[in-house]
Amino acid sequence: AQKITQTQPGMFVQEKEAVTLDCTYDTSDQSYGLFWYKQPSSGEMIFLIYQGSYDEQNATEGRYSLNFQKARKSANLVISASQLGDSAMYFCAMTPPGDNYGQNFVFGPGTRLSVLP
Amino acid sequence: NAGVTQTPKFRVLKTGQSMTLLCAQDMNHEYMYWYRQDPGMGLRLIHYSVGEGTTAKGEVPDGYNVSRLKKQNFLLGLESAAPSQTSVYFCASSIAGGGYNEQFFGPGTRLTVL
Numbered sequence: 001a002q003k004i005t006q007t008q009p010g011m012f013v014q015e016k017e018a019v020t021l022d023c024t025y026d027t028s029d030q031s032y033g034l035f036w037y038k039q040p041s042s043g044e045m046i047f048l049i050y051q052g053s054y055d056e057q058n059a060t061e062g063r064y065s066l067n068f069q070k071a072r073k074s075a076n077l078v079i080s081a082s083q084l085g086d087s088a089m090y091f092c093a094m095t096p097p098g099d100n101y102g103q104n105f106v107f108g109p110g111t112r113l114s115v116l117p
Numbered sequence: 118n119a120g121v122t123q124t125p126k127f128r129v130l131k132t133g134q135s136m137t138l139l140c141a142q143d144m145n146h147e148y149m150y151w152y153r154q155d156p157g158m159g160l161r162l163i164h165y166s167v168g169e170g171t172t173a174k175g176e177v178p179d180g181y182n183v184s185r186l187k188k189q190n191f192l193l194g195l196e197s198a199a200p201s202q203t204s205v206y207f208c209a210s211s212i213a214g215g216g217y218n219e220q221f222f223g224p225g226t227r228l229t230v231l
């Protein structure tokens with residue numbers, strides 16, 4: 001079974017600095033998808049970025065980028081130029097191959113990021 | 118375009134009471150999901166549906182029932198609520214399953230069972 005580990009329960013970063021949120025995963029599959037979601041204090045889950053296991057380039061979406069190291073089974077989220085609005089919980093998630101219905105969408109426990117003014 | 122909506126946003130129940138959570142999506146998505154979120158445990162899948170009239174069990178289905186009578190709606194029912202069901206419940210939908218399709222989430226329902 002797939003498992004996601006996020007070893008940082010809480011992180012602090014100064015406004016305008018970059019921050020890396022760690023995510024490691026455990027799978028024996030070669031084909032899978034990796035996702036990051038943001039959950040602000042208002043509670044909704046917001047999709048941020050996606051990385052396919054066979055994608056050769058690291059995914060980027062605006063200030064978000066994914067540092068994907070397949071051999072190390074890590075998919076760290078990098079947020080550049082942090083803003084106060086980035087303060088939130090961040091969840092790493094993955095789906096394995098053959099997850100035809102999305103029923104095996106596995107989430108990590110999350111990292112709470114606090115951006116300091 | 119409202120995306121995924123959930124009603125109610127908050128609810129307090131007494132042990133043994135029943136209730137139904139409603140999820141609606143206007144994106145014409147085939148796949149819908151119900152999750153619960155508990156502190157330190159991320160999200161866990163309760164039930165899911167791959168189309169109108171279909172439902173299937175997820176990781177933690179006990180104590181819950183679901184129905185998908187219309188494509189846009191996915192209902193989660195608690196027949197006899199227990200304190201262990203105190204949680205935040207999220208509905209999500211996806212255009213398709215598989216490893217390459219993100220799930221879009223509703224705003225959540227905070228349920229407290231006393």
